[in-house]
Amino acid sequence: MSGNNSAHSLSNGLSRRSLLKLAGAGALAIPALAACSGSGGGAGGGFAAVDIKVPEKYRKRSQKVVLWSSWNGKPGNLLNNLINKFNDSQNDIYAQAQFQGNYFDATSKVTAALRAKSVPDIMAFGQTAWQIFFLNETLEDLDSYADDAFKSSFYPNLFNAGVIKNKLYWVSFARSTPIMYYNKNLFAKAGLPDRGPKTWTELREWGPALVNQKAAGKPVKATELSGGDSWEFEASVWQFGGRISNGLDVTVNKDGAVECADWMRKLIFEDKMAILARDYGTNFNNGLVGTYMNSTGALSGTYEAAKFDVGVSPLPTQVTHGVPTGGGGLSIFKGIPKERKEAAWEVIKFLSSPESAATWSLGTGYLPVVKEAVNRSEYKTALAKDPNRGVAIAQLAQAGKLDEVDAYVQNASPIIYAGLQKIYGDNQPAQRVLDSVAEQLKAGEEKIKSKYDKLVGDEG
Template sequence: MRNRLPRHNDFRRPSRRSFLGMTAAGLSVPILGSCAGGVTSDDGNGNGGNELGQVDISPPSEYRGRDVNVVMWSAMGGVNGEALDALVDKFNQSQDSIYAEVQFQGNYHESSPKLTAALRAGAVPDIMMLADTFWGRFLLNDVLEPLNGYLTDDFNRDNYIEALFDEGLVGDELYWLSYGRSTPLFYYNKDAFDEVGLPDRGPETWTELREWGQELSKLTVQGQPLKVHAFTGDDDWQFMSAAWQFGGSLSDGLDVTINTGGAVDAAEWQQRFIFEDDMGYMAESSATDFGTGVVATTITSTGALRGIYENADFEVGTSFLPAQVDTGVPTGGMGFSLIRDVPQERKDAAFELMKFLGQPENAAEWTLASGYLPIIKAAVDEPELAEQIAEDPNRSTAIEQLPMAQGSDAIRSYLPNGTDIIISGLQEIFSSGGADVQSVFDGVAEELERGAEGIQESYERYFG
């Protein structure tokens, strides 16, 4: 089980000296809201404080003059962005006191630095969409609003899949409310499996996948043997699950373990599978390659199912992730946080939007449009979603796998450039059969350890 943090209110803020020290270490650390510009106010206890201004917002004519305007910064583009826009527009039409606007800021890696810049400038969004591996970085700098006080008798942990709700807890205080959540799934081409006489299921272990690969490789695509499995070299999320499956981890707290035990074993296995067995390769987009039929299997997000269906001209199967020494299923995706130093009226209005998105009907609409997990328990009883789950077993695979899932290792969640460091090592391993995994991961570990030193003080305020 993932360690829980003590209550945030028991901690002091990091000093400006410690913050500047982290910045000097070359880390992309979000600036504290308390250091940002804003409107000086009283915090209700006789102490002066800063209230952050709001980024530009332009209500259309039919929504002008409402009591409060709310801005959500989103990292969702494409179909998912359109689905979120539709739900927020539905919120605007459902009442006449709050106008909410979604502003797309690019993907997680693009939107997160924009929040840092907004905090420095003193004008911020009211709701920030943050990936599961990004919100903790802002938490360590005391930027996020505690959310327990906004929960009500009819909107609280009981409404949610508890394991997903709990990932936003710090001790028993909520700072991040799950929304677009996922786990990786094993995807396989049912037609290819059937053609070579394999069972209609995913492999139970990586060893079994290698055994099956002997048969799948007899098939051809464009005159070449069909590749068995596509790895994604820019996705440390999937590698983390493999490390767990081989009995290892990326870290224990901030103690780096990627260069020991099962993590090394997992990378060596995958490297052999690519270069010695000639059954795998590093794909630019494994979901795209799988959907177009150039590879027999891959591992990618629950949220990729809809896009794969649109591309595939074969029957798609999904299953639990392969095990090896152990099982290993990471959760992923995003949720919403409020910014602490925003005026209370805006925070109250912003949480009304978050509650609206969490109503069963709206949560089901989001899942149907995006393919993300239904995080609200009652959403699965909404007629259209219930029908799709009953008719398509692929839609229930992630739900059934969820009890095995856990949150990310801390070095990936809290070190701002931790994912980049890990990915650079994975790409070196996956692009060269001659790369020595132990040596590469020793170098990765050294970089991670240096980075961990820069956040150790802030991390220990929470973990002790």
């Protein structure tokens, strides 16, 4: 989100990184939902509505829709404004967005709500959460609601992130990709081109020119790496020709993944050109590193925090491109009555219109998930004023879903970044550490394999 410096800001400054630290400590463990699976049957009707206070002017409306989200502050206000526009656009449905805390709190609350059989009509799930609920068969198949015009209106690489076996379960809304940020002022002083590095090898070649510079009397590094999230690492692994997994086949300790981790380790400890960041983004904003990868959603916050001209480029390649998508989307629960599902879908359709998508993207920094949004006059004006906004959109042609293990195995990301801290922080051999990471991921994979095989199968 805009206004925050970390890649996946949620609310009140809580980022995906701080959330994942909770997960690594065991605080994010999501209780099994087997008791809830299929509650209410395919036709719905088993789940009651959550509490909602309806303003007097809307009390005669036949349907009420509640959307639970983890957006407050500026994004929360913007979401409320969009919901208010929906309420004023028709006379049958009253919708209300209810803030439920960060993704960790919201996930815990919706788990409890499912067990109590009293749930919101729409849930805003993060990309690494909704698949867990899908495996427990609590999410509605939305394919019959979404006509061809709706499906084709989205950028395919964003829309398809919510599709399993040609069925839609999660509608992209607040979506992002990582991009490369660079310090234009520092690059100019170092005699470098006004662009980000095209490859990781090029960044290493530029390293000496950058490390010869100083900021606030301190030596500069070429880049900083995150030891508190797996998102940027997964992107780099793809760039080196590896994967975290192929389907549920764990490959984080093979080929390009090991090469990537070891290349970055050498960049830190042998080349002395990179650092492992304790507070990811702070060094960049203070002018102490020349580049780093972060979410497109961090652009506005970086503008506010940086003390220099900020440049944005596509992610570097090495063997190939690597751009995993991130962010949040909207799901409907299987167990609610049919009329509530239909009303909830009307809200999702409204939020997925070009006007809503443009408003949300320009106001938050998330990607415009609907293609036509960028053709609106306000978006064209914003792109002309700030071309940096268009970099992540252009990257979508190379973007893809998270690797299956990262998406479906609970606490996969904390397991991966705990390994990265050993490699990037303690200079431990990449192969040995990633072998241990792979064993932990395989243990998590075994817990979900039967459900995955049943519901996903060869989709991955």
